[in-house]
Amino acid sequence: MPCKICKEKPVIQLPNSNIKLCKSCFVKYFERKALKTIRKYKLINRKEHIVAAVSGGKDSLSLLYLLNKLASKKIDFKLSALLIDEGIKGYRDETINTAKKFCKNNNIQLYITSYKEITGKSLDKIKNSFPDTIACSMCGVLRRYLLNKKSRELKADKLATGHNLDDEAQSIIMNQFKHNIALSARLGPITGVKRDRRFVPRIKPFYFLTEKEVAAYAFLNGFLDKFKECTYCTESNRFVIRDMLNNLEQRYPGTKHSIVASFMEILPLLKEKYKDLEIKSCKICKEPCSSEICNACKLMQKIK
Ligand code: SF4
Ligand code: ZN
Secondary structure: OOOOOOOOOOOEEOOOOOOEEOHHHHHHHHHHHHHHHHHHOOOOOOOOEEEEEEOOOHHHHHHHHHHHHHHHHOOOOEEEEEEEEOOOOOOHHHHHHHHHHHHHHOOOEEEEEEHHHHHOOOHHHHHHHOOOOOHHHHHHHHHHHHHHHHHHHOOOOEEEOOOOHHHHHHHHHHHHHOOOHHHHOOOOOEOOOOOOOOOOOEEOOOOOOOHHHHHHHHHHOOOHHHOOOOOOHHHOHHHHHHHHHHHHHHHOOOHHHHHHHHHHHHHHHHHHHOOOOOOEEOOOOOOEEOOOOOHHHHHHHHHO
16 A cells, blocks of 8 residues: 555554555654644743753654754744763663764754762662662652753753653553552643742653654654663563553554543643642752652762
């Protein structure tokens, strides 16, 4: 079957449908879908400073590429990139070079910060000191902390991430399995329950695009060959959920879409329910948190 739109040779079949598209029609479809999400949920407004979280992997390069295209053609906003170097040998050191090259070629200001800067150690060293702790749980705490702190220091209006529909379905199910619904209230195409100047809202332009579609977009734009998975990814709870959802998707196509679509129906109710939840300031670093001392400071005390 040829491309549904122009009858050229197809390169991809869209998820949960019989529609096949050629390279140029798929790229247009992908960018239109991301732009629709940006407009519908007011993710980016004119003159805003958008900081994109980049890792150098396929999702973040696709995000940066798309945002850069939008910034120069469709919406008038300032774009910068922020990279967190966790300190993972054989993985992050390679993707940092890819991100640096990409930003240089596309004239995007890239800011780099690292776990070493705040803890004195790389993630590899931290993991060596705590072999029984899952690397991803320490990594997640430090990454969230640094992304928010640094993007706020850069005076970002929003922090854009490359999260796609598969990532969101995983987060929803993970929170459900851990009975952590308050955390789910913060999800959605734009995060947060209420505006607080200490939090930079996160936006997810790829929210309704699947992992497969992002991978195809990355591949068609020449980013995929640089893609590698992190050494520690199999340790994480997310990895198990990802596997489970992929199996379910194979057996029951449309599962991930259904999870996210049902979630979007209840999200306004969740945001309403948790809107009065108090946000405190960490006694040590003054960053926003839900207890007296934030998780990052607790972890840093342990590390130091
Ligand atoms: Fe960090 Fe885990 Fe992601 Fe690796 S897979 S970068 S350890 S969160
Ligand atoms: Zn703190």
